[in-house]
Amino acid sequence: MASGDDDDPIIEEIDVYLAKSLAEKLYLLQYPVRPSTMTYDNINLLAAKIKPKQQRVELQMAMDTTSPNYCRSKGEQIALNVDGTGYEENNTYSVKMMDNQSFSSIQATTNTARYAAAIFRKGELHVTPLTGILQMRPSFTYLDKADNKTREREAANEGGDSSQDEGEEEAKAISVRFARPESEQARQRRIQSYEFLQKKQAEEPWIHLQHHNVKDGRSEHERQYLFCQNVDVSDNSELVKTPKEYLTMLMPPLAEEKFVKPIGPSNVLSMAQLRTLPLGEQIKTLMRNVKVIQFASLMGLLASGTDSTAVLRCIQQVALLVQGNWVVKSDVLYPKNTCSPHSGVPADVLCRGRDFVMWRFTLERSLMRKEVAAVIKLPPEDVKDFLEQVAVPRVNRGWEFLLPADADFVKKHADVAHRQHMLWMGIQNKLEKVFNFSKDDLMPKNSPQPDPVHISGEQRLKLAQDRAQAKQASLQKDLDAKRAGSGGGGARVKQEPVSDGEAEPMDTSSPTPSLSGIPNGSVNGYAGAEHANGGGPAGAPSPQLLDFVTKTFGKNPVLTLNELKRLVSLHLATMPAGHIPFGPVSDHMLQDAVLLSRCKQIMVPFPALTTASADVQKVFGLWETGEDCDKHRHLLYDMFTKTYRLKRTAVQARLNEEFGDVPKADVDRLLKECCTSHAGMWYLKGTTQS
Structure with missing residues (x-):
């Protein structure tokens, strides 16, 4: 005996015998609608019948009409409905x-090879295989009889003269039809009907x-057949098996069981069948059916425990990111060498048209079908098919994208969103060449766009200085004209306040509206106020504003326009009532003040699907302080013009490459002054989406 069996000793050995006398006649009857404590042993069985081939059994049992639980009036009513008065x-x-x-019986299982009835006697176990396991349930065929009686009575009341009906039937012509030969497919359908x-x-x-009662003598006689009639082991060759064969007989492999698959459409795949496919095929099949889905919903359709990283790797092969949602690629829906089911247009033409629709949805929430059709020049049925896959029609708004923008996914998987943005840039270039359009022509007027990247900080600074000098000269000319008109030196001249109409016009270099809560062209509601404390001409930054901006960047080397406007508003709120340190501050004026304060704008390449406002995407950094660390900041700013986030090791390596071995303390101080850390990555202050 093995050492592992010492703790589990054999207590007793029992001989097992296979009884065959009732092997083809033994049925197990179950009564699922009745508790096990209420048996039918003492119920009078009136009749019993069986169809052996179909394993159908019907039993007729007497009911106790004298029981206090029996409703006599209801029983009489049922009998009257079924049999009538005759x-x-x-x-x-x-x-x-x-x-x-x-x-009436129904089969509980069609495979009874693993079931048997066993009886134990005198240390011997006798086993008889079961022929069938049947569940006996109440039959309500008497209700069908009652319905037939009702229909017969209604037909008799509505019927006319039977003799006339018979005469008419005799006069009718008889048509003869010859059945066509039945095909094999039709025969299979007929057999399964x-x-x-x-x-x-x-x-x-x-x-x-x-039927014999359970305590009847004939029942006791039949029960003896449950015992093996020949207990001589030498004659019972069926149980002389090797241990492996015996275990296989007791527990046959599940693979041997054959399940009949339900007949259904060839393009329908159950979730159980879907999960047997490789992960890539699962995602491809799902995307081909749903067309557009959020990543969280996709993970819910896959088996629990599926690795999200693997799903992301597979989804990018068959889908593109649109407003944070995944939309199936056009070449998956329209494979090569196929055509449109509506118009017969080739697949490559359909893919270009559908890519144009999806690209437009990366820019705006709604599209007009006429505008799309005018560009891609495809039949209306195909254009409608493209839109119905990813959008829903809205009254007076065209077709709106089907799902809301998934900002959480973009925030969590910014690297994937950036990669998808680069893919869309490549698709846009191809579409512009094929359809001969310009992106600017298709952009809606109220669509936010970033500042033109081709205007450098030095150009902005020169434009601000020229604009300030021009306005100063214009104001001085007006004042001289007023003094001349008043008649000379002793007269007192009152300068008229600059109205809103004379103030600097709205920033037209970028149609991006201010989204920080401060209206474009004013800070904290002081638009149009008179320059009270030595302010310069309207539209030019005052010395007080320049001083405030310079001190602010001295404390915070990197600021977004949104954060700078917040600090200006906070500063104005701390001033005494009626005291205005500087005049009206527009967005342009504030940006000019930044550029005049030895700062420059950093063109951070934000992802296309970022949820950051336009003011957050305008980032400014302190450029010149006269210290040695300026060159380190310049290099850091240059790195952030290539990507919107960096690793510390990359910054350290680049600094060492340009300036030799830079101390770790200097790198830490530089990152702490200009950046914030999130999830192991460094972002310029104010630009992280966390």
Whole structure:
């Protein structure tokens, strides 16, 4: 005996015998609608019959009409509905009362090879295989009889003269039809039809049985057949098996069980079948059916425990990111060498048209079908098909994208969003060449766009200085004209306040509206106020504003326009009532003040699907302080013009490459002054989406 069996000793050995006397006749009857404590052992069984081939059994049992739980009036009403008022031999209820109940069987399982009835006696276990396991349930065929009686009475009341009907039937011509040869496919459908199965069941005759009570002498005699009649082991060759063969007989492999797959459309795949496919095929099949889906919903359709990184790798092969949602690629829906089911247009032309629709949805929420059709020049049926896949029609708004923008996914997977943005840039270039359009012509007027990247900080600074000098000269000219008109030196001249109409016009270099809560052209609601404390001409930054901006960047080397406007508003809120340190501050004026304060704008390449406002995407950094660390900041700013986030090791390596071995403390101080850390990456202050 092995050492592992010492803790599990054999207590007793029992001989097992296979009884065959009732092997083809033994059925297990179950009553699922009745508790196990309420058996039918003492119920009078009136009749029993069986169809052996179909394994159908029907039992008719007497009901206790004297029980206090029996409703006599209801029983009489049921008998009247079924049999009527007449007395016939074939009546269901001969006593004019429902005094019996029928039970009909259904198969609990079609495979009984693993089930047997066993009986234990004198240290021996005798096993008899089961022929069938049947569940007996109440039969309500008497209700069908009641319905038939009702229909017969209604037909008799509505019927006319039977003799005339017979005469008319005799005068009708008889048409003869010859059945066509039945195909194999039609034959299979006919065999599987419900009508054929019902007909087949009706063809097998019922075999009436004689019932014996459980305590009857004949029942006791039949129970003896549950014991093996020949207990000589040498003659029972079926159980002389090797241990491996014996275990296989007891527990056959599940692979041997054959399940009949339900007949369904060839393009329908159940979730159980879907999960047997490789992950890439699962995602491709799902995307081909759903067309557009959020990443969280996609993970919910896959099996629990699926790696999200693997899903992201697979989804990018069959789908593109649109407003944070995944939309199936056009070449997946329209493979090569196929054509449109509506118009017959080749697949490559369909893919270009659908890519144009998806690209437009990366820029705006709604599209007009006429505008799309005018560019891609495809039949209306195909254009409508493209839109119905990813959008829904809205009254007076065209077609709106089907799902809301998923900012959470873009925030969590910024690297994926950036990669997808670069893919869309490549697709845009191809579409512009194919359809001969310009992106600027298609952009809506109210669509936010970033500042033109071709205007450098030095150019902005020169433009601001020229504009300030021009306005100063214009204001001085107006003042001189007023003094000359008043007649000389002793007269007092009152300068008229600059109205809103004379103030600097709205920033037209970028149609981006201010989204920080401060209206474009004013800070904290002081637009149009008179320059109270030595302010310069309207539209030019005042010395007080320049001083405030310079001190602010001295404390915070990197600021977004949104954060700078917040600090200006906070500064104005701390001033005494009626005291205005500087005049009206527009967005342009504030940016000019930044550029005049030895700062420059950093063109950070934000992802296309970022949720940051336009003011957040305008980032300014302190450029010149006269210290040695300026060159380190310049290099850091240059690195951030290539990407919107960096690793510390990359910054350290670049600084060492340009300036030799830069101390770790200097790198830490530089990153702490200009950046914030999130999830192991460094972002310029104010630009992180966390």
